[in-house]
Amino acid sequence: MSKVMTMREAISQFVHDGDFVFIGGYICRPPFAAIHEIIRQKKRNLTITRSNAADDFDMLIGAGVVKRFISTFLSLGVYGLGRCFRRSLEKGIPHKVELEEYTNLSLPMMLMAGALGIPFVPVKDMLGSDLLKISSFFGEKKYKVIENPFDGTPALLVPALNPDVGIIHVQQADENGNAQVWGIEGDCKWGANASKKVIVSCERIVSREIIGKDPSRTIVPDFRVVAVVQEPFGAHPGYAPGFYDVDLMFGSLYQRASNTVEGFQEFLDEWVFGVQDRTEYTQRYIEKFGYAQFKNLMAEFDYSYPVSYSY
Amino acid sequence: MSKVMTMREAISQFVHDGDFVFIGGYICRPPFAAIHEIIRQKKRNLTITRSNAADDFDMLIGAGVVKRFISTFLSLGVYGLGRCFRRSLEKGIPHKVELEEYTNLSLPMMLMAGALGIPFVPVKDMLGSDLLKISSFFGEKKYKVIENPFDGTPALLVPALNPDVGIIHVQQADENGNAQVWGIEGDCKWGANASKKVIVSCERIVSREIIGKDPSRTIVPDFRVVAVVQEPFGAHPGYAPGFYDVDLMFGSLYQRASNTVEGFQEFLDEWVFGVQDRTEYTQRYIEKFGYAQFKNLMAEFDYSYPVSYSY
Amino acid sequence: MTEITSEYIKPELMACCGAREIKDGDIVIVGTGFPAVSANIAKYTHAPNAKMMQESGVYDANPRRPALSVGDPCLNPGAAFIGSLVDVMGMFLQGGWVDVGFLSGSQVDKFGNINTTVIGDYINPKSRLPGSGGANPIGLLAKKVLIIALHDKRRLSDKVDFITTPGYIDGPGSRAKWGLPEDCGPEVIITNKAVMRFDKHTKEAYLESYHPGNTIEEIVENTPWDLKIADDVHETPPPTDEELRVIREIIDPMRMINIYLDRGYI
């Protein structure tokens, strides 16, 4: 039962206005093709989350699709601060996003708890910080401090998260959705498995036999997946280990563009609204910057050693 | 800083009388060479744990090294019930082991909590069962039922476990202890990382470069490891994917032997006390059952496809 | 190619009874023996999209021999996902994704409670059994539980000595008291003589069908509780030729199922 479809179909069918969306990846395998499609389809009032957000989340906020953001961090890293994020919070442009702030320990643990079907999980961070003094749309349910019933000491509990939909970009998946990753995982496995449904964007669709040659690499099993979209170059300007490098040129192009509201809009007009899909996006990239630049991003191939699961 | 040593050295230096020991594997990669060495060195008063115990735990109990067992299950599976386990609990031979009983959900979660440095974790099993009516050496601290502070419903909490030492058998490790696995993981990753120190037994020691070719396979990083022992055939009569099959002949030989106290003792005399180490054990195996039988256990090799982490 | 005859052994019939409880697309958590055979019969007949997992960490294995345990080597090559106990028991089962669980027990009572811990007193046992393993969480967290048991007054019981795995505990309302969903729980007890289904209201197992060759009288006599009988009680439909073909040609050509004959499944 193939779940293969276009990104347009996947986002249109499975991401609804008002949904709570987990979006995996941080520079490594951000699902940029999906993010552009969400903006292109002008989704509204999304709640988004990930530990460590970057240019992709900044773009979603600037494009006005986000109402709420369960966050730990948003920065463009080497390119500087997230301009859309700042404009939203400092000036309400296009509107003020509501933030619920955690950390890169507590938020992944909350997604893990969601994936494991447990209602909350203890964590050891945030204590003594002002992060415990602020809360937003979670209100009293941002966290609870209880007495550890085993030893009487205080214990900080954070609630499980179960997004409506999780979106990840991986190296390979089969047509039913068994999704395989190598390299930095971030919070993709827990975040996707915490989600009620999962959209898998991948560099390449492979056969079920290829998945079965190395099943320890699968981070999401097919029964959790509702859509599989083959999107080569789908994480650009982020990277995918084994496929292509991070695109620093394009990253700073976005940073410069997003410095102003107008520049940001022009960027969207060119790279999001001005193309129909990832294929046109890649075509435009090659036409504008040259095939040499495109080719330069392509990864060298440094083979691992095969293993065997046989007996 | 190589941590490579013999199993005799590893068990003698790092497993002490009275220790709490996690022993990974269930048919798949049980660290049998380590288990035999623990018996050979006549360790005493150990507390042992794993989710799903089999012939290896039965043997430890029969040999009298175990005082306490944090358990979910002990059976010889296809061979029948664990005879030493039953004799211990039904007749006190060689002595009555104290049991603290959980399940194959709660115990792995407790090891996970231990590995994550959190004091307890909620679970959704055991409710309504008599498992909540019995407790042993954990007393009141076997579990706690609290009111979930987020919604007022009852929540069952189980405590984190942090064994003194974890012992696992893996396919390959480097000399510092970075340990890699493919195939069924059981509770090896969480159990080993919950332990204060880890003994890694492996089919083969490989270079740090080989580890680095596929770092997503590493389940325990070197800084958690105190000893690395190369023990080919070290999981026999269990199996190691990619190396050898389970040995049904030897498994039922153990089952028949362990039917009586005398038979069990003869088994130990022949296969544990009668050999110095895994090399002599394997030599005896081949001499007794023939090289054809030994060779027959060796795995066929069914290559996975290599991947690349490059950029 | 095996020649299919309409003759069959009881374990084959029992496996077919299990298979018929599985719907297409179900996620089934299986152990070894019957459960794996049942789920596979379903997969190769009416439920091609049913998928199986084992508690040891395996999902959608492709074994070329029947697995002898949940950690059997044959579960590794070709699986769709291999991870840990926490992945399967926590992320999939506790996460609420498992539709059907199979359990067997040394003692099963009329409310579907199962004992795999101890016969007699817990502290001074008459007979010590393996313990819960994955049974307790499977029984509590799979949406539908199928129980396999031998049909005699030792294995079936009015009340088990020890509730390792709760069924409906003390009857209607008991699960709710523990915060467990009422619409989950045991569905049937499949024995070597009958299929007994749990009544939606009384939560007690009643006789739904008797196997060919077994009589209602014999079954009532060998059931330690006051066994209610369905109005439409009937003979269990025997395995179809297609079901037998699947068992004998695809799932278990080595006839490992015969070991259940020695265990009394006759």
Place this chain on the structure above:
Amino acid sequence: MTEITSEYIKPELMACCGAREIKDGDIVIVGTGFPAVSANIAKYTHAPNAKMMQESGVYDANPRRPALSVGDPCLNPGAAFIGSLVDVMGMFLQGGWVDVGFLSGSQVDKFGNINTTVIGDYINPKSRLPGSGGANPIGLLAKKVLIIALHDKRRLSDKVDFITTPGYIDGPGSRAKWGLPEDCGPEVIITNKAVMRFDKHTKEAYLESYHPGNTIEEIVENTPWDLKIADDVHETPPPTDEELRVIREIIDPMRMINIYLDRGYI
């Protein structure tokens, strides 16, 4: 082969100050820039068994270029372990295995509290910063924390606007009130002018050494709290030839460290 001269830039000196805080065998959690350079200097000089990890899920990477982020592609090939945020932040950091953490902040106060959340009011910010990311758990859970900051009255502060990452909070005893171990916490603030170490008793940062070319007066003037001065205050030892060789030949041959000059680290 670069010719080593005793001339150096401030970011090199600062990186060396960080390196000198690392002991052989330490497990160091690093971000990018200084921390990675510092830890690598230590590794290639006095602490060959120091190992690094990044919060994104990487342990003991072997990058052939300096990483531009904790998710940089160069961290992947050759690492000893690659997993998830939960693996590194939960299993290694929260599990208690990290000896040294590096942090920087837009605002750092005398008790080592760090603000990376907001300048001004939280609800109506003057300037919104990225947020905690991994900083808060690193600050609370690494045994020793090294803070990197620019030395002026905007970046250093008597009291930060927002405690994203607690240092000693309000001073002695504050960490204990939250159940945090007293013997962990910030060790030094390394600025472009000085090394300030935290007093074991008062928990306040005092001047330990001034960098070559910077004076005590200048440092006191640019520090917003009443800066105590160590009895044995001294000039920060400049980078050794060996340290410079390691930076320039091994760690950062492309001289990416120069970007810190533009950021005011002069």
